[in-house]
Amino acid sequence: MTANETTRLVIRRPDDWHVHLRDGEMLARVAGHTARQFARAIVMPNLAPPITTVEAAIAYRARIMAALPANAPFTPLMTSYLTDGADPAELEKGFAEGVFTAAKLYPAHATTNAAHGVTDVKNIHAALAAMEKIGMPLLVHGEVTDPDVDIFDREAVFIDRTMTGLVRDFPGLKIVFEHITTAEAVGFVMESGPLIGATITPQHLIINRNAIFAGGIRPHAYCLPVAKREKHRLALRAAAVSASPKFFLGTDSAPHVVARKEIACGCAGIFNAPFAIESYATVFDEENALDRLEAFASENGPRFYGLPLNEDRITIERTTVTVPAAIGEGGDALVPFHAGETLQWRFVGAA
Numbered sequence: 001m002t003a004n005e006t007t008r009l010v011i012r013r014p015d016d017w018h019v020h021l022r023d024g025e026m027l028a029r030v031a032g033h034t035a036r037q038f039a040r041a042i043v044m045p046n047l048a049p050p051i052t053t054v055e056a057a058i059a060y061r062a063r064i065m066a067a068l069p070a071n072a073p074f075t076p077l078m079t080s081y082l083t084d085g086a087d088p089a090e091l092e093k094g095f096a097e098g099v100f101t102a103a104k105l106y107p108a109h110a111t112t113n114a115a116h117g118v119t120d121v122k123n124i125h126a127a128l129a130a131m132e133k134i135g136m137p138l139l140v141h142g143e144v145t146d147p148d149v150d151i152f153d154r155e156a157v158f159i160d161r162t163m164t165g166l167v168r169d170f171p172g173l174k175i176v177f178e179h180i181t182t183a184e185a186v187g188f189v190m191e192s193g194p195l196i197g198a199t200i201t202p203q204h205l206i207i208n209r210n211a212i213f214a215g216g217i218r219p220h221a222y223c224l225p226v227a228k229r230e231k232h233r234l235a236l237r238a239a240a241v242s243a244s245p246k247f248f249l250g251t252d253s254a255p256h257v258v259a260r261k262e263i264a265c266g267c268a269g270i271f272n273a274p275f276a277i278e279s280y281a282t283v284f285d286e287e288n289a290l291d292r293l294e295a296f297a298s299e300n301g302p303r304f305y306g307l308p309l310n311e312d313r314i315t316i317e318r319t320t321v322t323v324p325a326a327i328g329e330g331g332d333a334l335v336p337f338h339a340g341e342t343l344q345w346r347f348v349g350a351a
């Protein structure tokens, strides 16, 4: 059977190495979508207020588990939000206790709930030195916030202004360049040593920037970093299917209700959790690379993080699936990625 005649695929259960589960009512609505498909997820700390202490992360982890059925086979991997005042001792304590898996660098004001982010990486040098010493990964939202830099160039400029210096100054630090969107980021990661990896979202593999303006403004195609030109999408697809262990699955599922998306100043974020593995399978299928989906989705991430691979398996099958136009009602609804489209792959469940 050739790859594109494959009708059922059994792979090691995947993990999501970048997700926003939110809190409160929204957490209750979205957590199950992630836990249905993934064994583990790196949970982003950009709540209001952000998760900066071990105590807050323990409490948030408990709220996530409480939002799922009892004994759900899902492990949230918690992260610490770095601020200018990040305390190296708190990071070390959280990592040693198995509460913090990683710490997240948001340049101040770069994205949703990034107001408390880092204004200059010099301010977190002590924290980064501690992380380097203990082997705690740094996760980076890689965009400059300088308003003079064109929004489509903010990732590439971040590489020159910040990422290159980070890698040089902390050669032993594990760094994940999160949700990469450009050929420049692919090139940077490829040329860097084995401690530098990257997550890639389904939307950046599937849409280019035209999707944001297709026949009118499309708020549900807007996320940060914003989708780029077609050549960048093609570079991301090549990286995802390349078999390089540096690239792995991170959905960046980032739900915002319709009332906060379809508005004069709409929030950035695409809610892709309900059909995440279907999205990725579609891409790998189109690239004739279904045989490499398992490495990208289920192996490269845990190996990078130094965590065990999941032992259980999932099945996905080739069949048509219609994605609902919305989940919920009115202004409170969530519009999933691929809303109203028909996909050619379906997540069946445990193999």
Ligand SMILES: NC(=O)N[C@@H](CC(=O)O)C(=O)O
Pocket (backbone or CB within 6 Å): 020, 046, 111, 112, 113, 141, 222, 223, 224, 225, 252, 254, 255, 268, 269, 270
């Ligand atoms: N990706 C997004 O567009 N939004 C994310 C923040 C982020 O990951 O930058 C969010 O929290 O809404």
Ligand SMILES: [Zn+2]
Pocket (backbone or CB within 6 Å): 111, 141, 178, 179, 224, 225
């Ligand atoms: Zn981000």
Ligand SMILES: [Zn+2]
Pocket (backbone or CB within 6 Å): 018, 019, 020, 044, 252, 254
């Ligand atoms: Zn994110």
